[in-house]
Amino acid sequence: MADTNQTPRPETAGETRPAVEFRDISIAYGSFVAVRDFSLAIAKGSFVTLLGPSGCGKTTILRSIAGLVDISAGQISIGGKRVDDVPIYKRNIGLVFQSYALFPHKNVFDNVAFGLKYRNVPKPEIARKVAQALEMVRLPGSERKLPSQLSGGQQQRIALARAIVFEPEVLLLDEPLSALDANMREEMRVEIKKIQKATGITAIFVTHDQEEALSMSDQIVVMNAGRMEQIGSPEQVYEAPATGFVADFLGKANMLPGIVSSSDGARTTIALAAGQTVSVAAALPPGRAVTVVVRPQKLSVGAVPSGNRLTGRVVSTSYLGGNAIYEIDIGGGTTIRANTQISGPVAAEGQTVELAFDAAACVLLDEHGQRIPVLPGRQSNAKTSSASTSPRQQ
Amino acid sequence: MTARRGNTEGRLAWRMTGIITLCVYIFLFAPIVATVVLSFNDSMFGGFPMTGFSFRWYAKLWENEQVLAAFQTSLWIALVTATVTTAIGLVTAFALVRFEFAGKELLSTLVILPALVPETILGVGLLVAIKAVDQPRTLPLLVLGHILLALPYVVLIVQARMVGIRRIYDEAALSLGATRLQSFREITLPLLIPAVVAGALLAFTISFDNTSASLFWRPAGVETMPTQILSMLKISISPEINALGTVMILVTVGIPLVGGIVLQSLSRMKRRDQQRET
Numbered sequence: 020m021a022d023t024n025q026t027p028r029p030e031t032a033g034e035t036r037p038a039v040e041f042r043d044i045s046i047a048y049g050s051f052v053a054v055r056d057f058s059l060a061i062a063k064g065s066f067v068t069l070l071g072p073s074g075c076g077k078t079t080i081l082r083s084i085a086g087l088v089d090i091s092a093g094q095i096s097i098g099g100k101r102v103d104d105v106p107i108y109k110r111n112i113g114l115v116f117q118s119y120a121l122f123p124h125k126n127v128f129d130n131v132a133f134g135l136k137y138r139n140v141p142k143p144e145i146a147r148k149v150a151q152a153l154e155m156v157r158l159p160g161s162e163r164k165l166p167s168q169l170s171g172g173q174q175q176r177i178a179l180a181r182a183i184v185f186e187p188e189v190l191l192l193d194e195p196l197s198a199l200d201a202n203m204r205e206e207m208r209v210e211i212k213k214i215q216k217a218t219g220i221t222a223i224f225v226t227h228d229q230e231e232a233l234s235m236s237d238q239i240v241v242m243n244a245g246r247m248e249q250i251g252s253p254e255q256v257y258e259a260p261a262t263g264f265v266a267d268f269l270g271k272a273n274m275l276p277g278i279v280s281s282s283d284g285a286r287t288t289i290a291l292a293a294g295q296t297v298s299v300a301a302a303l304p305p306g307r308a309v310t311v312v313v314r315p316q317k318l319s320v321g322a323v324p325s326g327n328r329l330t331g332r333v334v335s336t337s338y339l340g341g342n343a344i345y346e347i348d349i350g351g352g353t354t355i356r357a358n359t360q361i362s363g364p365v366a367a368e369g370q371t372v373e374l375a376f377d378a379a380a381c382v383l384l385d386e387h388g389q390r391i392p393v394l395p396g397r398q399s400n401a402k403t404s405s406a407s408t409s410p411r412q413q
Numbered sequence: 414m415t416a417r418r419g420n421t422e423g424r425l426a427w428r429m430t431g432i433i434t435l436c437v438y439i440f441l442f443a444p445i446v447a448t449v450v451l452s453f454n455d456s457m458f459g460g461f462p463m464t465g466f467s468f469r470w471y472a473k474l475w476e477n478e479q480v481l482a483a484f485q486t487s488l489w490i491a492l493v494t495a496t497v498t499t500a501i502g503l504v505t506a507f508a509l510v511r512f513e514f515a516g517k518e519l520l521s522t523l524v525i526l527p528a529l530v531p532e533t534i535l536g537v538g539l540l541v542a543i544k545a546v547d548q549p550r551t552l553p554l555l556v557l558g559h560i561l562l563a564l565p566y567v568v569l570i571v572q573a574r575m576v577g578i579r580r581i582y583d584e585a586a587l588s589l590g591a592t593r594l595q596s597f598r599e600i601t602l603p604l605l606i607p608a609v610v611a612g613a614l615l616a617f618t619i620s621f622d623n624t625s626a627s628l629f630w631r632p633a634g635v636e637t638m639p640t641q642i643l644s645m646l647k648i649s650i651s652p653e654i655n656a657l658g659t660v661m662i663l664v665t666v667g668i669p670l671v672g673g674i675v676l677q678s679l680s681r682m683k684r685r686d687q688q689r690e691t
């Protein structure tokens with residue numbers, strides 16, 4: 020039980036070497052470049068998620084840490100040691116696969132003990148550690164079962180136990196929840212995070228599921244087409260997406276293109292392509308093309324207190340009990356999605372409604388899809404507002 | 414009305430299918446049954462009617478040194494063929510499934526080719542090749558020929574199983590600290606064993622009862638079981654041949670059967686052991 024007593028130490032990590040470091044790595048399969056100039060330092064004990072759509076290179080990066088794919092340029096270090104030429108079986112990493120990959124002809128004990136056996140751990144020690152690992156994944160006493168006698172969730176727990184039992188330098192999780200059904204997935208999400216915290220192991224998690232990424236990670240690396248789009252805490256990437264891609268991929272934000280019509284140095288009015296205007300706190304030259312990004316959750320529909328107002332016609336309503344999702348046509352062929360808490364009557368389809376959002380709740384992107392930094396004074400303002408409306412509290 | 418007529422037609426079709434199937438089975442198995450039954454016939458002539466039950470032809474077979482020598486030869490050839498073919502087939506199938514290399518398609522085709530080329534052509538071909546390099550026909554050469562004939566089947570069987578063994582098992586083993594060789598020994602090979610055993614048994618059978626190619630390749634004075642039977646047939650259809658045929662059937666059908674049963678009980682025993690260990 021000595022291992023479980025270890026306290027999480029993501030904060031002290033800064034002083035030591037990064038657990039995993041990529042320096043300008045590129046990975047190519049023939050002429051196809053899967054990853055381009057990727058650099059990242061992962062602090063010891065942290066939980067980092069590589070998030071992106073399929074084919075964005077996230078799994079390739081994970082496999083390059085394991086040594087399952089060769090990098091074409093750059094270097095990878097684990098625990099400060101360069102591993103480019105270290106074969107996979109000497110890298111001391113724990114790997115968890117989407118499809119469990121438990122050895123079908125070995126029972127649970129032999130599966131979990133596999134890594135220990137090849138590290139010349141004495142037999143009584145192996146038995147003790149396996150029992151401890153099974154305890155940790157809450158499947159004690161399952162030693163003699165074959166993988167085929169376990170459910171998907173149980174198999175993935177065993178796979179997790181197998182990957183952490185020999186205390187690897189880093190735990191790599193390749194979409195470990197995708198093969199599980201929805202209920203199981205949420206349970207395992209909590210479980211994995213709990214085990215990671217308890218053991219203080221550095222974990223790199225690959226997923227295309229934004230909810231998993233937001234709920235589990237210390238840091239999220241958003242990937243697209245072999246490149247890093249943004250890195251930051253879940254709040255940072257959600258509240259302040261660096262690019263249009265991030266804004267769209269995480270939470271399907273509304274993107275409203277427009278042109279700056281006037282600015283008085285502190286407030287800027289933007290004429291949307293939809294024909295309406297909004298005002299934001301930023302200083303921008305008139306005539307500049309921008310995109311206003313607003314999350315569906317930041318829009319209120321109906322009785323509007325303050326802030327930017329837009330009017331539109333409800334195209335569709337999805338009533339979800341506590342809240343409702345509206346699609347609202349605000350003219351110019353632009354449809355906005357609003358996900359609001361219901362207070363008062365639910366707007367029906369065809370009805371004209373007012374919707375509003377706080378000027379602080381939106382992000383501006385330039386014509387290349389990059390975030391335009393807001394005024395220094397405004398930034399702190401945005402942060403306080405983001406703290407009260409973090410995505411997890413919806 | 415139409416429904417009823419359709420029904421009778423259907424019934425007739427089913428009955429016809431049944432009768433034809435039965436005929437096919439009779440056609441296939443009647444000679445075998447006849448051989449086995451007649452091998453116990455007391456009569457001097459190798460045909461019906463039966464005159465009594467006796468083991469005398471088996472006893473006579475046991476005293477026939479030619480037959481015993483041929484049986485021994487065939488057994489050895491089959492054993493060596495099975496061993497070598499299984500080893501080569503395993504490696505070849507592994508390479509064909511797991512690795513990408515230049516000429517992979519070509520290798521795959523070449524390995525399977527002996528199964529597609531008529532055996533007579535293969536027999537003559539190898540013979541001509543031997544003559545071209547001025548080599549005598551020897552026993553190792555005959556074994557080589559049998560390996561050639563059996564290899565495609567072993568490769569195909571192992572390959573089929575290999576495809577089903579997902580690469581991530583190997584990746585998982587490597588990530589846990591096993592070298593490639595250790596991973597092969599402890600993960601891939603145990604998962605492959607059923608196919609390897611099946612391949613070996615099939616190779617044994619193919620070699621043991623190969624006739625036409627052996628006729629071309631065997632060295633002067635050497636007889637395998639099938640060629641021995643053929644030469645005995647040239648003289649007369651002695652009831653001894655029925656006994657010999659029965660022995661052949663026993664060997665070629667019995668060995669794979671026994672192998673399968675042994676394999677099954679082995680894995681069952683292992684599972685029981687694993688459960689008992691607690």
